[in-house]
Amino acid sequence: xxxxxxxxxxxxxxxxxxxxxxxxxxxxxxxxxxxxxxxxxxxxxxxxxxxxxxxxxxxxxxxxxxxxxxxxxxxxxxxxxxxxxxxxxxxxxxxxxxxxxxxxxxxxxxxxxxxxxxxxxxxxxxxxxxxxxxxxxxxxxxxxxxxxxxxxxxxxxxxxxxxxxxxxxxxxxxxxxxxxxxxxxxxxxxxxxxxxxxxxxxxxxxxxxxxxxxxxxxxxxxxxxxxxxxxxxxxxxxxxxxxxxxxxxxxxxxxxxxxxxxx
Numbered sequence: 001x002x003x004x005x006x007x008x009x010x011x012x013x014x015x016x017x018x019x020x021x022x023x024x025x026x027x028x029x030x031x032x033x034x035x036x037x038x039x040x041x042x043x044x045x046x047x048x049x050x051x052x053x054x055x056x057x058x059x060x061x062x063x064x065x066x067x068x069x070x071x072x073x074x075x076x077x078x079x080x081x082x083x084x085x086x087x088x089x090x091x092x093x094x095x096x097x098x099x100x101x102x103x104x105x106x107x108x109x110x111x112x113x114x115x116x117x118x119x120x121x122x123x124x125x126x127x128x129x130x131x132x133x134x135x136x137x138x139x140x141x142x143x144x145x146x147x148x149x150x151x152x153x154x155x156x157x158x159x160x161x162x163x164x165x166x167x168x169x170x171x172x173x174x175x176x177x178x179x180x181x182x183x184x185x186x187x188x189x190x191x192x193x194x195x196x197x198x199x200x201x202x203x204x205x206x207x208x209x210x211x212x213x214x215x216x217x218x219x220x221x222x223x224x225x226x227x228x229x230x231x232x233x234x235x236x237x238x239x240x241x242x243x244x245x246x247x248x249x250x251x252x253x254x255x256x257x258x259x260x261x262x263x
Contacts (some may be wrong), residue, residue, distance in 0.1 A: 010038040015085030025164020032063040034078035048078040095161035098133040099169040117143040177258035194241045199232040207261030214251040222247045
């Protein structure tokens, strides 16, 4: 108990323990801390007594926790002046993998499934920030792989996972379909484009189309072409050769996209 200026009595009314919640591997250590607050929510200096529940491990007078050898859940409690605060703790033999998945341009990609190849049921899907987290992974070196989509081929990487720890595994996705050896010739308002579409995936890409769009300085579209290339076998290629008529004599920028209906 403490007193403020003018005799105002400050009373310990709550205790916050951190980290909370947290997961720790078996036979590991982790430092916990506690902060006391008075009735006005202002920090109040005090000494704490530490304890654990459910035999999840032991904790010393400084708040250093030592987990046991069994997978259990419980709590760590800091007590002072009859007031207590707790943190929820899970002790596990498993580890975690987290990472960000980006495309070859550096943009994050949502909705991509990443999984552990040795245990495909251990998987997660990227959120709107391209992030994923896979839990329940046994300690050791594992391979993380993405599932192929109509847009991207699979990417993979190996990472070492420690008991109760989180390993980082970022992945970069390459496009399933790409354009190579592109050549463009122009005559007045007419542009002829030739090139090759490559299927970088191992399975056949069906219903492949290539889309070119041309724009003027103001960003207005002045020409475009959609060319159907049919199906392209896994790791195969298809040549294209088409003509685009522009509504102006020249263009400022262009885009091209290759899509498929299934793979």
